[in-house]
Structures are given as structure tokens and as C-alpha cells.
Amino acid sequence: MIEKQHKNNVSQASVTAKRAGSNQTAMPTWKSGPKNDKEQTKLKRLAILRAAAQLFNEGGYHATSINELARRLNVTKPTLYYYVKSKDDILLRIQQQAMLDIDPAIIHAQNNGCNGLEKLRLFIERYVVVMTGDFGRCLVLSGVIPLGESSRRELIPAFRSIDRGVRNMIADGIKDGSIRPCDAKMAAFILFGAMHWVTSWYSADGEWTAQHIANEIFSLFDMGLRQRESANG
DSSP: OHHHHTHHHHHHOOOOSOOOOSSSSOOOOTTOSOSOHHHHHHHHHHHHHHHHHHHHHHHOTTTOOHHHHHHHHTOOHHHHHHHOSOHHHHHHHHHHHHHHHHHHHHHHHHHHOSSHHHHHHHHHHHHHHHHTSHHHHHHHHTOSTTSOHHHHHHHHHHHHHHHHHHHHHHHHHHHHTSBOSOOHHHHHHHHHHHHHHHHHHOOTTSSSOHHHHHHHHHHHHHHHHBOOOOTTO
């Protein structure tokens, strides 16, 4: 089996790429995790996805080769192909992992926000953290265009779910009076546009933390979305 043929190679190799983002899925290495084969496979695949996301973010999806990914991880191409099918498969899995990181942000906001505006604040806080991590940045910077049609179709339900979740928060705010009447669809588009643009200029070594950026984004949108008291009230 390929797994046995590359056992020594895999056990000695480690992920050398630096970690971007402090609150993302834990950075795995080939040596990390329990001895259970299923868990080891999961962790090694996640290490591949993390390294690939970093490479895609650095040089672009099309400019990154499987050979380059193998060198980054210090493993052979057959070892990579034991865990992933193709470059398309890698990008699809990265996008799916980003979606998994986003889901808790929506759930947390819905369960803990006292009104629509508060739900939106809680969501923005966590969403920006995801967007400044390896998978979130790759979700935006690489996008779905490089994927095959079947892979793109797999992601559509997740994209729609996230969009629907934010629109519902805005609609909730309009209903409970914490957000002024507005077009929830347009407001969601504008908000996502601002948060996604962060992926183009954010640096883990820069002057602003992900939390600070999230706070500033919400503060700016808060001024436009918050329901104002009537001057006669």
C-alpha cells in the first residue's frame, strides 16, 4: 500500500509553512494527533490543505503545482495522492473547510445575540477571524472559478446558507427595531464585500489584529444600520 511505502517519509516530514491566523482550525503536522489511523489520516489531510491554502494565497491557484506543495510538506507526490485526489480536490476541500469554520460563527450569533444588530456584531467578529486565516483567505482569493462544475455545485448550498443567515440577522434587526428599514439583500452584499476585501491586504504581522478589524467594520456599519431615534421622540 502507498501508505506503508511512504510511512517513513510521512513520519519524518512536518509542515514548515507559517501559520496565518490564531483562531483557526489547529495547525496539524504529520506527527501530530493520536495513533488512531482514522484520526491520523484526518490530521495529515488537514495539514495538506493548510499548506496548499498558504501556497494558493501566496502565488495563486493556477501558479501552484502539486510538486511545489510536495516540497513545502517535504513529502512525495504519491504520498499526497494517498490523501487527496487532485488539485481540484484540494481546493474543494479547502473551501469546504472554510465553510465549516464559518458555520459556528452563524450559530453563535443566532444563539447569543439579543437582537438583530447584536447578532450581526457577533457574526462579524468571528467571520473576520475566519477570513484572515489560511482557509478563509483562500475561499476568497482563489474563489470557485478554478473548480470543475461538479465541485462548484457542491459548494452552492453552503454559500447560500451563509448568505441567508446574514440576511436573516438583518431582517431580524429590522423587525425588532435595532436596524433601520433597508434592503437586507443589498446590506448583506455590501457587508460581505467589506469583509472579503480584508483578505487582499491583511497581514498577520501587520498593525491590526483580526479582532480590531472586525470591530472597526462593525462600527462603520453600525452607524449606517442602527435605527435612529426620532427627533420628535
